[in-house]
Amino acid sequence: MNSSVSPETVRTTCAYCGVGCGVLATREESGAIGIKGDPMHPANFGRLCSKGSALGETVDLEGRLLEPRIGGKPASWDTALDLVASSFAETISEHGPDSVAFYVSGQLLTEDYYVANKLMKGFIGSANIDTNSRLCMSSSVAGHRRAFGSDTVPGTYEDLELADLILLTGSNLAWCHPVLYQRIAAAKAKRPAMRVVLIDPRRTMTSDIADMHLAIKSDGDAALFIGLLGYIAAQAMVDRTYVDRYTSGFEQALAIASSHDLRSISARTGISPEQLREFFNLFTQTERVVTVYSQGVNQSAGGTDKVNAIINCHLATGRIGRPGMGPFSVTGQPNAMGGREVGGLANMLAAHMHIEDEGHRDLVQTFWNSPTIASRPGLKAVDLFNAVRTGKIKALWIMATNPVDSMPEADLVVKALQECPFVVVSDINSVNDTTIHAHVLLPAAGWGEKDGTVTNSERRISRQRPFLPLPGKARPDWWIITQVARRLGFAEAFPYETPAQIFAEHAALSGHGNRGSRDFDISAHSAISDVEYDDLSPFQWPQGRGEAALERRFFSQGEFYTPDQRARFIPVNPVNEEAADPRFAFTLNTGRVRDHWHTMTRTGKSARLSAHFAEPFAEINPLDAAVHGIADASLVKLGNDHGTIIVRALLTDRQARGRIFVPMHWNGQFAGDARVDKLVSANVDPISGQPALKMARVAMKPFEAAWYGFSVMREKPDTTADYWALARAEGGFRLELAGLEEPRDWSAFARRLFGSSTDAPLLAYHDERQGQHRMAIFDNETLIGVLYVAREPVTVSRSWAAEQLTLPFARSHQRFQVLAGRPGKDMPDKGAIVCACFGIGRNEIATAAMNGCRSVEAIGAKLKAGTNCGSCRAEIKGILDTSMVEAAE
Structure with missing residues (x-):
């Protein structure tokens, strides 16, 4: 494979997750960097996710450290x-x-x-x-070493396409490893008999391809796979030839597993006995099984035991190292x-x-x-x-x-x-x-x-x-x-x-x-x-001296790296639930969103990656929110003995009661107080040392804001509001604001926020009784900034408002339209961005659905949404389902 496809194009590798996608990077005459997936690379065969597709937008020198x-x-x-x-x-x-x-x-x-x-x-x-x-996959390392004697991932990505059953546990593959998700989705489309089981406390976007969702309790994974091991033995599905020839310690591991009946496992996992039995039967009756696991398993005080509980089930059935079979750890970093x-x-x-x-x-x-x-x-x-x-x-x-x-x-x-x-x-x-x-x-x-x-x-x-x-x-x-x-x-x-x-x-x-x-x-x-x-x-790897490069799996014929070359079954006990603290009634789970990565030092530079989720949020079950007086899109304060954060409330029944999800990306450059990991106790797995980032206990209460604001502006603002969250927009920035007390002079506040030295007049609307204020500054035909203020969360369309930074304003009525916060008939509101690759919004998808587009493929044909990286396909399907229900009513 040549390193250069053309003099201007270089073959390289993506900078994000552990999928390791090949990238074609092209320096164009304009100075821009063109990014495409490398069709020759065996990890992605040309596919890229939204983050990978936007890599060219993140390589500018703004904010770079350029000297010691x-x-x-x-x-x-x-x-x-x-x-x-x-x-x-x-x-x-x-x-x-x-x-x-x-x-x-x-x-x-x-x-x-x-x-x-x-x-x-x-x-x-x-x-x-x-x-x-250490924070993302060291429990996998420890589990591999305990079982195999080495830190060996036995299988390959091809196994995901060859499997008849894929278990996704602790892995929101659709958002965190989108290219692997797309490979599975494509394989499932070709072979509809393939089954996918999602094991996750949340109903994530990965559930779009799942035939079964096990809404497991936090830290219930070990119990689930302990129960599965016992069921494998009870149903006489143990591969005795493999176990006797290549492993040791099976009876000790089984002794613990057999001591837990279906009712006990149900209590520890929160999954009904009926659904457990259905899942166990699916596993035992399917030969080609791959179990994909990631941070949801690893980031636990019992993460290593969870890994070994998974491996035990594959060893017991001999489903390891053969095409379409094996435990598969997917990593979070490149x-x-x-x-x-x-x-x-x-x-x-x-x-x-x-x-x-x-x-x-x-x-x-x-x-x-x-x-x-x-x-x-x-x-x-x-x-x-x-x-x-x-x-x-x-x-x-x-x-x-x-x-x-x-x-x-x-x-x-x-x-x-x-x-x-x-x-x-x-x-x-x-x-x-x-x-x-x-x-x-x-x-x-x-x-x-x-x-x-x-x-x-x-x-x-x-x-x-x-x-x-x-x-x-x-x-x-x-x-x-x-x-x-x-x-x-x-x-x-x-x-x-x-x-x-x-x-x-x-x-x-x-x-x-x-x-x-x-x-x-x-x-x-x-x-x-x-x-x-x-x-x-x-x-x-491996490719020893004198050997040709080959695709290889490990352990189908044993040959483990333990002293006796046998795999070790590890006796695993279920993880004990933490003692409840009445002060902190909610379990906090941290993780990632689709279009951002780690602490946003790279993705935060891209306007289109910031369009999907532009501020930190907490997913909360609507019933929990109602009990605590928290309205959708209001602000919520989460806290414990380590500190507090303030984030936007996103009410959704994807989240089970008593649980809250907050992304880990936001930091001091993009939000006032949203560093969620400061709430996570430094509890670690005793073997791997990996911290339990998926498990914190917090209290929740409303943030009693006196006012809310939303603004777009050309220059990066300097704000000291009680709540703020900043994101890139085409042509400038977008900013969410809230405060405990109203400023004395809103016009002066707006001018300071916009940071402009222009003496252009401030176009303003004030309704003191309703607490509504709207202020904008234009310099000739250019919008410098606009600020919308209300006593409730501002309802203006964020994507529409941000687009105004890129438009000319030659006529006064256009300026008043911006101040009103509503697009005219000639400027339809696309709604919140769903497809980052093509900038397609929720309203556009819903309108297409009402006009006859009844499938994700039909939406793609009409709007292109979902046809590039595919990361948004699950969300598009959700909009279609909602639109069809509304149409039926």
């Missing part, structure tokens, strides 16, 4: 690197190697990850390097898997070797020719930041992640960074909630400028190739780490001048002393040249 900074002031690279190296060296000399730490990220490339891990574990001599991947391969977790060594294994430590130390090697696991993420806060860690280097927003008890992370004597942050952004606490800021390369490799959820390694020059003084992460390593006295071991040299060393280590004893082996590439590296095609 010390104490907020520009500095040279030499000065900054000297300070980082000397500060770490002095700290190590005075307090020992465990007094320093790296906190890294699944957004690093494998080469970056490798060099950071080598420096910390092999030369500094501490294992205090952990990654934000290179979470690459980080696992190089030992980016504090309890692992490079090349999937085990830090607790003396033989593995000797292999790595000998290969690196390092003066030392970390002899015990380092601090995992939660413990690491606790150690920073208590002063045990005195120098911290954060790379490509934003822990002030993503860690549990996030306000304590703020305190830790404030009290840490020396904090270094490598990032592409000059300002986010973490960079503001850095003593030294280092400008890193961003997607589009980075050169290296990533590994996706099916073990496929792909090249990420640059198609943009490095801006300003930005440098690749591997280069930055290498420069510090040299200044620490380790120049001979860090000679790298190109990422290909690092990849070759990484590949050579994977084969060092291996001889088939470890799963991860890519030593076929240990002598790769720069030219070969540039042209490297996506391949799946």
Whole structure:
């Protein structure tokens, strides 16, 4: 596969989730970046989701960190690197190697990850390097290692298309891994007999392709699969040949499973005995079964046990490693898997070797020719930041992640960074909630400028190739780490001048002393040249020295990586429910939305990605909202002993009573008080150290706003309202506002908000009795800004109002129309945006439905909605269903 399709087009890999989609990036003559899916890439075959399609809109230099900074002031690279190296060296000399730490990220490339891990574990001599991947998939790692003896994902994406039954547990695939969702949907359309079961407390958009939805209690997953294991045995569906030949510990695991009857499992899962029996029968009677799981399983205080409960069921039936069969962990970050391969977790060594294994430590130390090697696991993420806060860690280097927003008890992370004597942050952004606490800021390369490799959820390694020059003084992460390593006295071991040299060393280590004893082996590439590296095609590991690249599954014939080469059944008990606290009656679940990702440092730049959900919200059951006096679209305050947040109330029966869902994306740059992870207690899985980000207890009450506002404006506003949420719009910004007290002068408030120096008159309408105010400023034919204020949530169409920033206003009646907040007959209101790819709104879809479009395909033919990435197809179907019901009435 050529790295370039044409002189202007480069083959690279998407920067978002762990699907690892191939991307064709084209620098157009206008300077814009054209993005298309790569039809040759085996992960996506040309498909992209809404986020991937909009990558070209996120690579501008606004907000970029373009030079090193010390104490907020520009500095040279030499000065900054000297300070980082000397500060770490002095700290190590005075307090020992465990007094320093790296906190890294699944957004690093494998080469970056490798060099950071080598420096910390092999030369500094501490294992205090952990990654934000700890927050998303470390329970999968722990579960794999307990069962298989290695962190091996057995199957491939093709299994999703070959399966006759797919279980989606703890995974909103339609929004979080849309391309995999589309592959399953396409396979189901070809083979309607395929069945999909969604196991999730919420009825998410993934339910669109589900034949069965099990609305499981939070943390009920372990009990469900324990019950399934017992049912498998009771129905004589155990594959005795596989179990006897390739596994151990089955009787111990079954003893626990058999002690729980259907009634007990029903009580623990919240699923009726009848529905449990239907699900269990479906599993036992279907040979080709894939269980896809993600954060909903992993992000739990019992996440590792949940993973092993799932694996136990596949081992018991021998449904692993064969086409269309197996447990399948899908990761949330573009290179979470690459980080696992190089030992980016504090309890692992490079090349999937085990830090607790003396033989593995000797292999790595000998290969690196390092003066030392970390002899015990380092601090995992939660413990690491606790150690920073208590002063045990005195120098911290954060790379490509934003822990002030993503860690549990996030306000304590703020305190830790404030009290840490020396904090270094490598990032592409000059300002986010973490960079503001850095003593030294280092400008890193961003997607589009980075050169290296990533590994996706099916073990496929792909090249990420640059198609943009490095801006300003930005440098690749591997280069930055290498420069510090040299200044620490380790120049001979860090000679790298190109990422290909690092990849070759990484590949050579994977084969060092291996001889088939470890799963991860890519030593076929240990002598790769720069030219070969540039042209490297996506391949799946393992690929040992002298072997051709092959598609491969693991474990159909055993050959596990345990000492006796047998898989281990793990006896698992159901997760115990937390004791109820009457102060905090609701279970809070955090997660993602369709068009945003992580803490929005990339997706927040795109107007069309912000159009679907432009502000933080809480999904609340309407009955719970009624009891607490919360109206739809009003504001709600959620809180517990860790703090409070204020978000918009979204009432929906998709959410069960007693439960609340809040996205994890919003931060201090996009909302006044919506960092939801500060409400999450730092409870962790005792084995994996992964925090229980899906489970917090909160109280809920209305935010008693005296006024609500909505505004669009050209310039980025500076607001201090009691509630605010900012989003990109074409031509400017859109802003939600609310306050506890009304300003004395609304006109002055509007002028300050719009931030314009123009002396153009303010067009205004005030109704003091009704509490309604509307103010706008035009500069010649251009709208500078408009603000709508009311005592209730403002009802103006947000998408229509935002469009006004892009239109000319030559006539006065057009200006008054904007002030009125209503489009004219010649300006139809498209409604809230549903299809981000083509900007199609809810009203447009509903109108098409009323005019005869009765299917998602018909809507696509008429409006194009749902025909690009397909992420909105489930939402379109929901609108169609509603429209048909209304028409029938």
